Amino acid sequence: MSGPTLADVARAAEVSTATVSHALNGTGRLADSTRRRVREVATTLGYSSRRTPRTGKTLGVVVTTYAGSAWNFLDVPYFARLLTAATATAHAHGYALTILPTTCGVETPWHTLAVDGMLILDSPTDDPVLRALRARDIPLVFDGRPVDPKPGDVWVDNDHIATTREVLGHLAASGARRIALHAGYGDEHYTRAVTRTYEQWCHEHGLTARVLTFDPHDTSGHGFDAVFAARACDAVYTIYDPGGRQVLAAAARHGLWIPDDLLLVCASEDQTYAENDPPVSTVTLHPATIAETAVTALVSQLSPTAPPPPPGALTVPAVLHPRHSSRCRARPGSTRPGASPPNTMTG
Incomplete structure (x- = not known):
């Protein structure tokens, strides 16, 4: 299959073919900015050396939701459980598993990555990593539906429409009339599907949709201050793991009792939610099963x-x-026990 050549990359980057070769292979004495720019151009053009041998027994995993940002996805129980199961499943099939860091962005030399197949987690819109891997014709399986799937793509996912409707129905049956969704951070299918379903459900039930943007650094839950102070919501469905702790912190600060004043459901694999006072309702996406299914498919x-x-x-x-x-x-x-809401995590 034809594609961009080394000369095409050199021409687009306005450097020599020798410089391109050094930049892509990590050799030579080049300025970091030059090496980075050449790699970005090569990835943008979809360049592949197509001479890199496949290893025969190595799979790769990459989380591309926030590719290029330095964040430790192993701190998130969902990813930790998925990657543990993915490693065990790969080993059971006789494969090694290489887990790439989140700092892998467009400047990474994907054209030389020596893997036989790649598991991609939470691929967002216009994913440059996905574009580079497709240029290599590397077999792919996705955790989460790709935003723009191609014919033949395989992905493993939950039914986010059914799950979201189940959660909202459960909250409504428990008395909630002003349900807020805590989401809106990522641009992968999961966030899009849940948000779209929530907005449709609210429209069907004649309710006002209120989407609050998740901030991973907002450990005190100040993003809830305005709605909690105004008592503008009586339930929250938060779809990211730290979100439940943020809701609990904000509710305690505003004197809201859970569940008397505020209902809460959090999508999380963190077992400490079950040990909280009060125990927090959770949605498990079964990441271990997703990993086993995805690696087996790959x-x-x-x-x-x-x-x-x-x-x-x-x-x-x-x-x-x-x-x-x-x-x-x-x-x-x-009667409410104590003088203040016991809405803090004990785990």
């Missing part, structure tokens, strides 16, 4: 004898675990 693509996985979605059901934080509200006249 290995099937690489096997000369195994039947390839069918294109499209392989669905892993998510599960809502209702706990005290989203149960029916206390009846009028109930």
